[in-house]
Amino acid sequence: xxxxxxxxxxxxxxxxxxxxxxxxxxxxxxxxxxxxxxxxxxxxxxxxxxxxxxxxxxxxxxxxxxxxxxxxxxxxxxxxxxxxxxxxxxxxxxxxxxxxxxxxxxxxxxxxxxxxxxxxxxxxxxxxxxxxxxxxxxxxxxxxxxxxxxxxxxxxxxxxxxxxxxxxxxxxxxxxxxxxxxxxxxxxxxxxxxxxxxxxxxxxxxxxxxxxxxxxxxxxxxxxxxxxxxxxxxxxxxxxxxxxxxxxxxxxxxxxxxxxxxxxxxxxxxxxxxxxxxxxxxxxxxxxxxxxxxxxxxxxxxxxxxxxxxxxxxxxxxxxxxxxxxxxxxxxxxxxxxxxxxxxxxxxxxxxxxxxxxxxxxxxxxxxxxxxxxxxxxxxxxxxx
Amino acid sequence: xxxxxxxxxxxxxxxxxxxxxxxxxxxxxxxxxxxxxxxxxxxxxxxxxxxxxxxxxxxxxxxxxxxxxxxxxxxxxxxxxxxxxxxxxxxxxxxxxxxxxxxxxxxxxxxxxxxxxxxxxxxxxxx
Numbered sequence: 001x002x003x004x005x006x007x008x009x010x011x012x013x014x015x016x017x018x019x020x021x022x023x024x025x026x027x028x029x030x031x032x033x034x035x036x037x038x039x040x041x042x043x044x045x046x047x048x049x050x051x052x053x054x055x056x057x058x059x060x061x062x063x064x065x066x067x068x069x070x071x072x073x074x075x076x077x078x079x080x081x082x083x084x085x086x087x088x089x090x091x092x093x094x095x096x097x098x099x100x101x102x103x104x105x106x107x108x109x110x111x112x113x114x115x116x117x118x119x120x121x122x123x124x125x126x127x128x129x130x131x132x133x134x135x136x137x138x139x140x141x142x143x144x145x146x147x148x149x150x151x152x153x154x155x156x157x158x159x160x161x162x163x164x165x166x167x168x169x170x171x172x173x174x175x176x177x178x179x180x181x182x183x184x185x186x187x188x189x190x191x192x193x194x195x196x197x198x199x200x201x202x203x204x205x206x207x208x209x210x211x212x213x214x215x216x217x218x219x220x221x222x223x224x225x226x227x228x229x230x231x232x233x234x235x236x237x238x239x240x241x242x243x244x245x246x247x248x249x250x251x252x253x254x255x256x257x258x259x260x261x262x263x264x265x266x267x268x269x270x271x272x273x274x275x276x277x278x279x280x281x282x283x284x285x286x287x288x289x290x291x292x293x294x295x296x297x298x299x300x301x302x303x304x305x306x307x308x309x310x311x312x313x314x315x316x317x318x319x320x321x322x323x324x325x326x327x328x329x330x331x332x333x334x335x336x337x338x339x340x341x342x343x344x345x346x347x348x349x350x351x352x353x354x355x356x357x358x359x360x361x362x363x364x365x366x367x368x369x370x371x372x373x374x375x376x377x378x379x380x381x382x383x384x385x
Numbered sequence: 386x387x388x389x390x391x392x393x394x395x396x397x398x399x400x401x402x403x404x405x406x407x408x409x410x411x412x413x414x415x416x417x418x419x420x421x422x423x424x425x426x427x428x429x430x431x432x433x434x435x436x437x438x439x440x441x442x443x444x445x446x447x448x449x450x451x452x453x454x455x456x457x458x459x460x461x462x463x464x465x466x467x468x469x470x471x472x473x474x475x476x477x478x479x480x481x482x483x484x485x486x487x488x489x490x491x492x493x494x495x496x497x498x499x500x501x502x503x504x505x506x507x508x509x510x511x512x
Contacts, residue, residue: 303443313393379402379441
């Protein structure tokens with residue numbers, strides 16, 4: 001195996017060297033509990049405070065509106081459950097292509113007596129803001145729509161949805177785990193009430209994330225205990241992680257615009273390369289309103305895990321859009337919601353590019369995938385019959 | 386690595402993949418849970434399998450299992466092929482992960498069906 005190419009940045013990213021350097025002292029020197037009054041604790045507290053300010057500056061919000069959590073899943077649980085349980089009963093609006101952290105939370109809330117509307121998306125993976133408006137009922141207590149989808153990268157019309165939320169006085173939670181630190185987020189213009197973000201998608205460590213909650217938004221805690229995070233999220237802070245998240249955000253603020261331009265060009269080079277050398281392919285997601293580094297490609301008639309395995313053997317890391325597990329195949333629920341036909345959905349492969357991706361990497365992937373798909377199709381009953 | 390070297394080798398270089406013109410027996414099997422399917426074509430001489438070709442749709446292990454099995458059963462009598470067990474197919478790729486055992490089921494099922502088809506054609510008269 002000569003070359004290794006990582007194209008799975010939507011799953012996770014390597015910790016940036018500047019981030020790691022900033023974190024290290026908090027494991028061994030400033031290791032105190034931030035709640036302790038002594039100097040050891042104060043040193044740790046200072047690290048957490050700095051991180052909070054960095055995140056706040058990036059989002060252009062107040063530092064005391066940031067709550068650190070253990071991951072994007074916890075942030076989504078906190079955002080959606082927190083809004084719903086603070087109101088006791090009522091109706092929520094979300095979409096069919098949300099992350100499971102939101103979908104499963106909504107399903108649980110249904111079991112607790114809440115009503116939920118799961119909005120359809122169009123063939124490009126876009127939520128229609130008019131559908132949001134039509135779904136609102138007198139008892140609607142919250143809207144939760146992701147900023148961009150992790151599988152296909154389509155970016156949702158947050159400003160239009162937020163305007164409706166404002167007009168109808170409904171709190172608006174946004175899962176921004178895939179966009180935070182990659183593209184601009186304007187929580188004021190989009191009238192967002194709460195926003196989930198994560199560290200390990202932006203070259204920070206795993207196990208740390210956050211929820212921004214607009215001042216005045218009623219939200220109950222889902223984790224109880226001590227008085228951490230202004231009584232919003234109990235538990236001793238993950239100090240090195242939070243420090244790392246703060247540094248990652250600072251680095252992203254510096255690098256993200258240049259990188260988005262560069263990665264977008266590589267993204268388009270990848271799709272053009274695949275389209276030019278492999279017949280019967282399609283791009284999933286919006287052609288332009290899409291995350292800079294995300295390319296979901298469907299190979300008709302081919303099973304995506306075979307492509308992933310073939311690429312893995314060439315040192316390339318991508319992810320399958322369908323998962324074949326014992327007893328059932330799951331063509332991605334996102335692609336199904338977009339109405340992608342089964343024979344295409346089964347052959348979906350997601351490539352997500354990042355800061356280390358080079359033009360040579362892209363050309364290597366294009367050259368590698370072409371014979372893999374040809375070989376898979378050669379043994380295929382459907383096309384040969 | 387999740388898969389054995391033998392499995393990966395067959396996946397990368399499948400033997401006997403493709404169609405066969407005027408086969409003496411054809412059989413297919415499908416694993417409904419995930420849509421994996423395999424189709425085998427047999428050439429028969431003196432009651433024994435002289436040539437095998439296959440087509441598959443499925444994850445890597447299914448392709449590899451079909452390739453390995455096609456080599457394993459060449460030369461076998463049709464009667465013996467009717468008894469082909471999934472375990473033998475699995476052994477031919479040095480084992481399968483628990484959640485991919487169905488690859489061996491599909492391949493063994495398709496080969497048994499092809500053997501049955503070939504036997505029926507022999508009984509059915511001149512071909």
